[in-house]
Amino acid sequence: MEYLGLYPVWYEPGIGSGWIVGLIATVHVLFSHTAVGAAIFFAYLATQAYRRDQPELLEFIKKYGLFLLIFSYVLGSITGPGIWYSTTVASPRGISALIHSFVWKWATEWVFFVIEVVGVYMIIYLVGKVDRATHLRISIIFGLASYGTMLIIIGILSFMMWPGKPEWFVDGGYLNGFYGANTFAQLAMRTAFMFTMTAVVGGIVAGAIKDAAFKREITRKLALLGMAATVAGGLLFQWYMNTLPETAEVIAENRLPAWFGLSLVATLSGIFAWFAVTWLQPRLLTPAIASGMTVAVLVFGLWPEEVARESLRKPYVAGQYVYSNQVIARDVPGLGIESEIPLIERRGFLPSQVFVPDRLRQVNPHNALEAGHSLALTTCSNCHSLSPTGMRPLARYFGGNTDVAMIKTYLQGALGTGNTIYMPHIPLNDAEAYALARFIASLSSAAAPRVAAANLAANPTTDPEE
Ligand code: HEC
Structure with missing residues (x-):
């Protein structure tokens, strides 16, 4: 695989x-x-x-x-x-x-x-x-x-x-x-x-x-x-x-x-x-x-x-081919490197990542928030802080928007097409875009920081053993 x-x-x-x-x-x-x-x-x-x-x-x-x-x-x-x-x-x-x-x-x-x-x-x-x-x-x-x-x-x-x-x-x-x-x-x-x-x-x-x-x-x-x-x-x-x-x-x-x-x-x-x-x-x-x-x-x-x-x-973080979120953005034949975007488009982000708990690989109504959190960590957190402070806080960048459908449309439009010149091309299928939108919306609602923190504590997202 x-x-x-x-x-x-x-x-x-x-x-x-x-x-x-x-x-x-x-x-x-x-x-x-x-x-x-x-x-x-x-x-x-x-x-x-x-x-x-x-x-x-x-x-x-x-x-x-x-x-x-x-x-x-x-x-x-x-x-x-x-x-x-x-x-x-x-x-x-x-x-x-x-x-x-x-x-x-x-x-x-x-x-x-x-x-x-x-x-x-x-x-x-x-x-x-x-x-x-x-x-x-x-x-x-x-x-x-x-x-x-x-x-x-x-x-x-x-x-x-x-x-x-x-x-x-x-x-x-x-x-x-x-x-x-x-x-x-x-x-x-x-x-x-x-x-x-x-x-x-x-x-x-x-x-x-x-x-x-x-x-x-x-x-x-x-x-x-x-x-x-x-x-x-x-x-x-x-x-x-x-x-x-x-x-x-x-x-x-x-x-x-x-x-x-x-x-x-x-x-x-x-x-x-x-x-x-x-x-x-x-x-x-x-x-x-x-x-x-x-x-x-x-x-x-x-x-x-x-x-x-x-x-x-x-x-990019380096050489106009490594995105800040670590995904390889383009083919570099000189180094024998291939773009990872086609793989993400084909298989989705969560199923093709090694360090993701198995239970999050497919989004369902029970794990959507958690899966969204995992997606935010891998795809956005290198450039956007997930808490209210720090580097380009994600919640602030969505202006407090809690409309999941709207956020999902933005994600699939601005990021899914690769048309935003200063952000990586991040292809998200419907389920993953929904999960990420849920998580982002939760950041903007009042209880957000607690939900996010609780998620983080209960869910060592990066542990492959889980
Ligand atoms: C490579 C770094 C990078 C990554 C990764 C990244 N962004 Fe951004 N994002 C930026 C920059 C740079 C800006 C805009 C400029 C600023 O104000 O600094 C921005 C702006 C935004 C904005 C403001 C509206 C706009 O279109 O300018 C939103 C919303 C946003 N990002 C959401 C996201 C989400 C959601 C993710 C993850 C799925 C993400 N970004 C991943 C760098 C990144």
Whole structure:
């Protein structure tokens, strides 16, 4: 018998698995981008220090480097595997798609990362212990290796959005997949913003410098870096948006909140103003204020950006062929992969899934609600929270509608035909559409959360033994 290759669903009530991935990823981006930007900034400072004989710049490298050892390297190394773990359970087939295409790229990235981690210790602890030329060389290798990690990861991130060339679907081949339409735009934009983060976080260290003249010098360097990077980032963002696939444009125009563009401009202007102020009045820079700014960048800059990137990728999680709900959307001869849509149309969702209790495989009046719950978990919960809060709560998206027939018509129309550009094609036969509609209607009625919770407790939907 044919089955869909779906794994059990990881569902977090109240938030949704997507947001957990998003939270970990957003924090990780702050740690990692700051570190890469700092590595390159350090190479520049080291060059200046040796050329102009300004050993105090090495002192700053040492201080900021030590700070980053905890801030970026320890915390980054905790959140990095956190991303692996959470994405693997939230989106096993998305991760599988990436691994099958890029396993050696990842191995390469890891080699660069090892050089980076060794490098950060070396530039901190070898200041004054090795000759200048050697230290400078180490700083430059450290900078390049750090940027190497970024280069590779962006190729992979850009593949998630859109595989490089259309031939990739037919012929495979990682170069075809790796250099996507938005690889370089994304790389350029992130490069700019990583310097913004390096400059903001660097303020935490610079703010603590006692010597007023030295503090002014470092603060101004950071402020100049930050202002240039922020302006460049804003411009490069425009370029990046222009490279997005057509579906992403439709979502960007119709589905991102109206305030998204405005809040982005406001955030960038705020950051720019902050750098301008610290350039004019370096005395105002204190570790506490700089920490506050770092948090602001995280909340008003990175979080919306990561959420938007996730939205713009819809309905896919990877490579325009794995839907966010893990169903394979199309044939990819290059990888020997076939679309699963025909199988679902032929056999229905519930009978063709491995991790569904036998009693739910055929919908009947007694199990309809439960079967609908199971369907919602597999087909919708990756993008819509089933509870009232979290990521795109399903009940809210139906506007409190409790008319089962109407919901069923919507499901079979909008989702069953695959015509909604930002949602997967989800073919549902009459019985399954009815079951799902029942469940959705129950979410909107007052008792809904209790029914849903009770269902969940009484029914470990993902247990094949039942
Ligand atoms: C790939 C992720 C994804 C999946 C899976 C998904 N949706 Fe959506 N859905 C979206 C996005 C994205 C939007 C719209 C944009 C927004 O506001 O963020 C949306 C919007 C909606 C809306 C609002 C009306 C509309 O047509 O825009 C409804 C209703 C809806 N989804 C129902 C469902 C149901 C029911 C399921 C499961 C059977 C489902 N969705 C599965 C991503 C998804």
